[in-house]
Amino acid sequence: MPVEPGHAPGAARHKGYTRMKGENHLISWITQNKRTTAAGIVPAIRALLGCAAVRVSFIEEEKLPAVSGDAIVLDGAAFATLDALLAELSVQLPERAVSAVFISGLGTFRINPTTPAKRQARLAGRICLVTGAAQGFGEGIARELAAAGGVLVIADLNEPAALQVADDLNREHGEGTAFSVRVDVGNEASVQQMVETVVLSLGGIDLLISNAGVLRAGGLEEMSLETFEFVTRINYTAFFLVSKYGSVPMKLQTRFAPDCTTDIIQINSKSGLEGSNRNFAYAGSKFGGIGLVQSFAKELVADRIKVNAICPGNYYEGPLWSDPEKGLFIQYLKAGKVPGAKSVEDVYNFYVDKVPMRRGCSPVDVTRAILYCVEQTYETGQAMPVTGGQNMLK
């Protein structure tokens, strides 16, 4: 299902909130854009209720001018600053079991408990956003994380394919397991909107996987500036963008939940650890990604946000390599890149011979490394090879 805030069926108009004189005056901390203001509150509410224990969604007052009976009701105009409102919530929320918080002048924050099945699973209902999850590594990682009890956001440029993956996961693991959202990770406004939509629909981000990436090979003579800049934008700049906007709700979560840690993980590559012949645009963008990982890790450690990279070997069974028309195996066969190769199988054997464990990397291999990064609490800023022994740290 596409991410969209829901509506509370049968909600009763709240009786305890009386309209006050001057209510319509501008409350300074509520900006013109109520959704943006609300995005600065939702992760705090979820964190105060135990992060993965609940999901929180926001509905503007104009769309739902009412709340259910057990809601906490606050008059937005009574608080001079957002911090004052958050301080009041941190007193009231842990003390009462409520299904919603209503803030006049803003709207309703609905609280939905995580299902018992998810709470008991390994990821315990963590909200996991995976970019580029409509196919390939991203799709496989999303499927493994859903099986481990995560709530998945399938974020991709390819909207129909993302929706298909989300629908599959909901059928397999229960409604509410997965949501799809369209994003172009190379576009700042699109990334900002993706994060806001996810936060307002689900309540925050516990695990952000920056996976979307592109490969355009070529030596110095054939590589155009346009292609070089395209690869750099999607593999390198986009990691900056998703970390910039994705870390905002994470900081709020860790501020209001002292036991909570969050993770940003970049799906890098073995080409981020060792140069790649006639593939420098890709390798350079991946090397740069590791510089960002180390720097973000140092900056965000005080906010208890871990930042790590996973550097997979080639996913030979995935579409990038195995697509019968556009895959790298068929391209390399046609281009005569592997001397003496007469079939796709010959090309496959040439590449698999380079791997001591004699197989390609799979989404299961990568997800095991992701789960390690999430579960351990004493490592940040690392780049972890998952290459069957092909790359070893020097």
Ligand SMILES: NC(=O)c1ccc[n+]([C@@H]2O[C@H](COP(=O)([O-])OP(=O)(O)OC[C@H]3O[C@@H](n4cnc5c(N)ncnc54)[C@H](O)[C@@H]3O)[C@@H](O)[C@H]2O)c1
């Ligand atoms: N396939 C491999 O052998 C391999 C090896 C090592 C690392 N990696 C890395 O793994 C990641 C995934 O690679 P893959 O092989 O699964 O790729 P893929 O081409 O199979 O899938 C990439 C996905 O990203 C999406 N995407 C592309 N541009 C986007 C954009 N601007 N905004 C949002 N989504 C976008 C695509 O629609 C697609 O669904 C990449 O970062 C890649 O560098 C891949």
